Amino acid sequence: MLEVISKETGNKEMVINMGPQHPSTHGVLRLELVLDGEIITKVRPNIGYLHRCFEKYAEQMDDYAKVIPYTDRMDYVSAINQEHGYVIALERMLELEVPERVEYIRVIMAEMQRIASHLLGIGAFGLDLGAFSPFLYLFTEREKILDIFERVTGARLLYNYFAVAGLMRDVHPEFKTDTAEFVKTFRPKIKELNDLLSYNKIFIKRTANIGVLPEKVALNYAASGPVLRGSGVEWDLRKNDPYSIYDKFDFEIPVGTGEVGTLGDCWDRYMVRVKEMEQSLRIIEQALDGMPDEGDVMEAIPKRIRPKEGEIYVRTETPRGELGYYIISDKSASPFRVKARAPSFVHLSMLPAISKGSLIADMVAIVGSIDIVLGEVDR
Amino acid sequence: MLNAVKQSWLTFRSIFTGMGVTIRHFFGPTVTLQYPDEKMELPKGARARLYVNIDDCIGCNLCARACPVNCIDIETVASTQDVDLGKTSTGNPKRFWLTRFDIDMAKCMYCDLCVHPCPTNCIYMVSEYEYSEYDRSNLVYHFSNLEPEMVAEVKDKAEKEAEQKKREREEMMRKKAEEKAQKELEAKKKAEEESNDKEKGEE
Numbered sequence: 295m296l297e298v299i300s301k302e303t304g305n306k307e308m309v310i311n312m313g314p315q316h317p318s319t320h321g322v323l324r325l326e327l328v329l330d331g332e333i334i335t336k337v338r339p340n341i342g343y344l345h346r347c348f349e350k351y352a353e354q355m356d357d358y359a360k361v362i363p364y365t366d367r368m369d370y371v372s373a374i375n376q377e378h379g380y381v382i383a384l385e386r387m388l389e390l391e392v393p394e395r396v397e398y399i400r401v402i403m404a405e406m407q408r409i410a411s412h413l414l415g416i417g418a419f420g421l422d423l424g425a426f427s428p429f430l431y432l433f434t435e436r437e438k439i440l441d442i443f444e445r446v447t448g449a450r451l452l453y454n455y456f457a458v459a460g461l462m463r464d465v466h467p468e469f470k471t472d473t474a475e476f477v478k479t480f481r482p483k484i485k486e487l488n489d490l491l492s493y494n495k496i497f498i499k500r501t502a503n504i505g506v507l508p509e510k511v512a513l514n515y516a517a518s519g520p521v522l523r524g525s526g527v528e529w530d531l532r533k534n535d536p537y538s539i540y541d542k543f544d545f546e547i548p549v550g551t552g553e554v555g556t557l558g559d560c561w562d563r564y565m566v567r568v569k570e571m572e573q574s575l576r577i578i579e580q581a582l583d584g585m586p587d588e589g590d591v592m593e594a595i596p597k598r599i600r601p602k603e604g605e606i607y608v609r610t611e612t613p614r615g616e617l618g619y620y621i622i623s624d625k626s627a628s629p630f631r632v633k634a635r636a637p638s639f640v641h642l643s644m645l646p647a648i649s650k651g652s653l654i655a656d657m658v659a660i661v662g663s664i665d666i667v668l669g670e671v672d673r
Numbered sequence: 674m675l676n677a678v679k680q681s682w683l684t685f686r687s688i689f690t691g692m693g694v695t696i697r698h699f700f701g702p703t704v705t706l707q708y709p710d711e712k713m714e715l716p717k718g719a720r721a722r723l724y725v726n727i728d729d730c731i732g733c734n735l736c737a738r739a740c741p742v743n744c745i746d747i748e749t750v751a752s753t754q755d756v757d758l759g760k761t762s763t764g765n766p767k768r769f770w771l772t773r774f775d776i777d778m779a780k781c782m783y784c785d786l787c788v789h790p791c792p793t794n795c796i797y798m799v800s801e802y803e804y805s806e807y808d809r810s811n812l813v814y815h816f817s818n819l820e821p822e823m824v825a826e827v828k829d830k831a832e833k834e835a836e837q838k839k840r841e842r843e844e845m846m847r848k849k850a851e852e853k854a855q856k857e858l859e860a861k862k863k864a865e866e867e868s869n870d871k872e873k874g875e876e
Binding site: 355357360362363364427431434437444447448449452454486489493494495496 | 688718720739
């Protein structure tokens with residue numbers, strides 16, 4: 295190892311390790327940085343510190359339903375969205391009808407989780423760049439979402455709330471008013487965030503024109519979600535390949551504009567997330583209006599989940615991008631194979647391409663702006 | 674020159690707008706709680722600890738089978754004929770002594786999957802969350818209310834009954850076999866006689 299490094303560097307460059315316990319790597323990620331002075335010439339991400347054999351576990355379980363709590367633990371910041379993809383995959387395999395009320399509750403929960411995830415992503419991004427207050431203020435808002443989730447599901451982080459063709463329990467009677475109240479109080483907070491962080495000159499200086507990801511590179515690396523949209527590509531699976539009942543709602547896809555710097559820089563990726571929260575609020579409002587008050591959320595849950603022999607690939611839009619589940623069934627009680635296509639993993643792989651030539655201090659901004667969760671990278 | 678002035682003005686403005694936000698928050702209400710002194714009330718249905726109402730348990734093992742991490746350990750012994758264990762509050766008859774019902778909360782992942790299959794709703798999550806321990810083995814909760822002597826007695830009884838039943842069954846089997854053999858013998862005799870008759874007739 296040491297020999298390889300010294301050969302590579304030829305005594306002129308220096309190799310330093312960023313992580314695995316670095317506070318701004320958002321988990322346990324080790325980045326091997328090859329530096330020429332303060333300029334990064336090479337980045338090698340080292341992953342696997344949080345590997346928990348999700349895919350192998352899924353094969354060992356003797357029930358498809360037992361895999362759902364494990365999907366929560368992939369991306370623990372947006373657990374609801376991870377479950378959503380998995381249950382949709384199973385529903386399509388079993389050709390089940392999902393009750394309308396269940397679909398509406400699912401969409402509301404998924405969009406709330408998207409906001410919660412973005413709040414954490416944005417807050418931690420600001421924290422990485424030295425802005426401490428936004429992190430605290432955003433967490434106050436995130437707490438409100440988690441409080442609603444706790445009343446609905448009973449848990450604050452790992453919910454295990456979605457079941458195949460149903461939900462584990464019904465929402466409480468005040469769910470609608472609680473959520474509507476949150477939507478009302480949260481709208482002004484986005485403006486406050488823009489005042490505090492988005493258009494702050496120091497923040498712009500640290501993020502504009504840094505970590506530029508051109509459209510072509512983004513497409514070649516199969517980027518998705520806010521990272522791809524930050525580069526100006528209008529691609530959102532909720533619109534382009536609608537699942538659940540997303541085709542019923544009216545919302546826009548925010549894309550990067552290069553407003554303060556170059557198109558596809560860190561600020562664009564950040565701003566896409568901020569604008570996405572507004573769109574999520576719009577979806578929640580429409581879903582609250584359309585949600586039926588009556589209906590049993592547990593009646594359609596099958597007793598035994600035994601899909602026919604075959605395979606399926608289902609992709610959904612999580613806060614981090616396209617999450618795909620590839621499930622093969624061999625007619626037994628447990629899946630023959632479950633493969634998760636994690637967006638964070640894909641985005642991490644393009645880190646070497648976008649960080650070459652930037653300063654070492656900007657590395658923190660780049661890692662923060664692609665918003666990776668290491669639980670999902672390693673699985 | 675003009676641009677530099679404009680830029681510095683924008684910088685100052687953005688910083689002071691941000692500071693305005695912080696000052697507003699400074700005079701706003703507090704959002705944190707001083708935890709050990711003040712406590713937040715958990716909502717109804719919060720999943721913080723598994724609890725078993727052992728009086729209602731019928732020992733069906735469904736929760737243990739539903740658990741993805743195998744944190745529930747149940748051992749049951751069939752009740753003997755002379756004891757009636759009664760019924761649960763939901764009306765299901767109890768047929769097993771629960772000699773062991775352990776839940777390892779160190780392993781539990783609070784997924785709620787064991788709660789739903791229970792036919793008598795006797796296993797459920799409660800909102801008690803302050804149960805940290807210095808030793809991990811203290812997190813294994815024993816829900817069975819039988820004394821060790823009672824467990825031994827019950828097991829002994831069940832074994833004896835099982836043995837007796839086995840003996841009875843064997844006795845029955847033997848009797849049946851004897852009867853069968855007798856019948857076969859008779860049938861053989863009959864057949865022989867018949868064939869003899871036939872032979873005679875042919876002659």
